Amino acid sequence: MDLNYTEAEEAFRAEARGWLEANAPRDLPPLDSPEGFPLHVAWERKLFENRWAVVSWPEAYGGREASIIEWLIFEEEYYRAGAPQRATQNGIFLLAPTVFEFGTPEQQDRILPRMASAEELWCQGWSEPGAGSDLASLTSRAERADGGWRLYGQKTWCTRGTFSDRMFGIFRTDPDSERHRGLTYMLVDLSADGVTVRPIDKLDGEEGFAEVFLDGAFVPDDDVLGEVGQGWSVAMATAGSERGLTLRSPGRFLATAQRLIELYRRRRDQVDEALRERVARMWMDAEAYRLYTLQSVTRIIEGEAVGSDSSLMKIHWSEMDVALHETALDILGPDAELAFGSDGAVERGEWMKGYLFALSGPIYAGTNEIQRNLIAERILGLPRR
Numbered sequence: 001m002d003l004n005y006t007e008a009e010e011a012f013r014a015e016a017r018g019w020l021e022a023n024a025p026r027d028l029p030p031l032d033s034p035e036g037f038p039l040h041v042a043w044e045r046k047l048f049e050n051r052w053a054v055v056s057w058p059e060a061y062g063g064r065e066a067s068i069i070e071w072l073i074f075e076e077e078y079y080r081a082g083a084p085q086r087a088t089q090n091g092i093f094l095l096a097p098t099v100f101e102f103g104t105p106e107q108q109d110r111i112l113p114r115m116a117s118a119e120e121l122w123c124q125g126w127s128e129p130g131a132g133s134d135l136a137s138l139t140s141r142a143e144r145a146d147g148g149w150r151l152y153g154q155k156t157w158c159t160r161g162t163f164s165d166r167m168f169g170i171f172r173t174d175p176d177s178e179r180h181r182g183l184t185y186m187l188v189d190l191s192a193d194g195v196t197v198r199p200i201d202k203l204d205g206e207e208g209f210a211e212v213f214l215d216g217a218f219v220p221d222d223d224v225l226g227e228v229g230q231g232w233s234v235a236m237a238t239a240g241s242e243r244g245l246t247l248r249s250p251g252r253f254l255a256t257a258q259r260l261i262e263l264y265r266r267r268r269d270q271v272d273e274a275l276r277e278r279v280a281r282m283w284m285d286a287e288a289y290r291l292y293t294l295q296s297v298t299r300i301i302e303g304e305a306v307g308s309d310s311s312l313m314k315i316h317w318s319e320m321d322v323a324l325h326e327t328a329l330d331i332l333g334p335d336a337e338l339a340f341g342s343d344g345a346v347e348r349g350e351w352m353k354g355y356l357f358a359l360s361g362p363i364y365a366g367t368n369e370i371q372r373n374l375i376a377e378r379i380l381g382l383p384r385r
């Protein structure tokens with residue numbers, strides 16, 4: 001592993017930094033709000049027009065063919081600039097790697113440019129009321145129809161579902177199958193007949209979540225991703241992206257750790273000395289995640305798969321995010337409780353808002369208990385119970 005960046009990588013960083021510093025809006029209303037959502041989409045369009053939306057993708061789809069190291073650099077610069085949360089996240093970070101791996105050329109040409117330019121926004125439809133950690137117990141089904149499939153069932157906890165155009169999910173296509181067999185990965189148009197999207201309010205009052213009811217909605221054969229009946233292995237490719245690198249790159253946590261240091265510096269005269277240790281520890285944890293990621297990336301470049309490492313990374317980033325925000329709340333004391341956007345709230349109240357979201361990190365993308373099971377079995381080789 002070489003920890004020095006090349007001249008070309010440094011030039012890429014400088015170009016990204018210059019553009020983001022000049023163009024990134026800093027104080028948009030929250031993404032999952034009626035007033036914030038269109039502004040975030042407008043920002044996505046600007047990123048796309050300037051070829052910063054999907055830097056690692058082929059040029060034909062609006063990318064720059066950046067290497068994985070350059071992509072990590074871009075992410076660092078994106079968060080360093082305080083740029084907005086990505087409205088296209090479910091598509092570009094979760095579905096796209098799966099479309100690149102399993103999609104036909106026709107599907108790639110049709111789906112990827114519209115995803116990159118934010119013309120089509122995606123949500124993930126995996127969880128069901130009776131199937132979360134044990135996803136293989138899902139009961140939503142697809143029945144054969146002329147030229148495609150008709151869907152029946154219910155999905156839930158679809159992030160940004162109320163604002164999305166399309167949903168990717170897995171459905172039981174073989175009624176006699178059990179567990180991981182007989183499932184198929186499908187791409188669903190949320191405006192189709194037979195689809196009802198109902199918002200679910202979140203703890204912070206926003207309505208980004210949705211439950212999706214399917215009552216005979218049609219999915220054409222062209223929108224089946226991968227082979228019929230092979231949905232589980234296609235879905236697991238998406239899960240690897242979600243837990244590992246693409247969803248939560250180190251740049252996000254390095255930027256939060258830096259904000260924490262600045263908050264501590266501003267308030268150091270008013271707070272307990274012991275907080276200094278915790279702030280230093282948070283910086284080290286963020287830096288450790290960066291170094292571990294570089295090590296994993298080096299292995300990917302050499303042709304290895306990330307595999308179960310994504311479970312280690314998921315536990316680290318999600319627990320670090322909670323600790324980062326808890327440290328900030330302890331520095332802020334009673335000021336932490338001022339609601340987002342209220343008069344006198346420090347940094348608009350971002351720390352409490354971020355804390356409420358961080359609490360969900362150990363749950364989404366596969367709970368940390370499940371990740372610990374995977375580490376026990378696949379990395380440590382402990383017996384299955």
Ligand SMILES: Cc1cc2nc3c(=O)[nH]c(=O)nc-3n(C[C@H](O)[C@H](O)[C@H](O)COP(=O)(O)OP(=O)(O)OC[C@H]3O[C@@H](n4cnc5c(N)ncnc54)[C@H](O)[C@@H]3O)c2cc1C
Nearest residue numbers: 124125126127132133134157158159360363364365367369
């Ligand atoms: C912020 C957020 C965003 C989300 N976004 C999406 C989305 O976009 N699309 C989507 O499909 N889903 C989404 N989810 C749902 C998420 O994937 C599920 O919440 C998660 O998989 C857990 O499932 P569950 O909620 O049904 O909990 P359960 O599976 O019922 O688990 C309950 C508890 O039991 C523990 N547990 C369960 N089984 C075991 C076991 N074998 N060993 C040890 N402990 C176990 C779990 O760790 C957990 O603590 C989101 C969730 C959150 C919080």
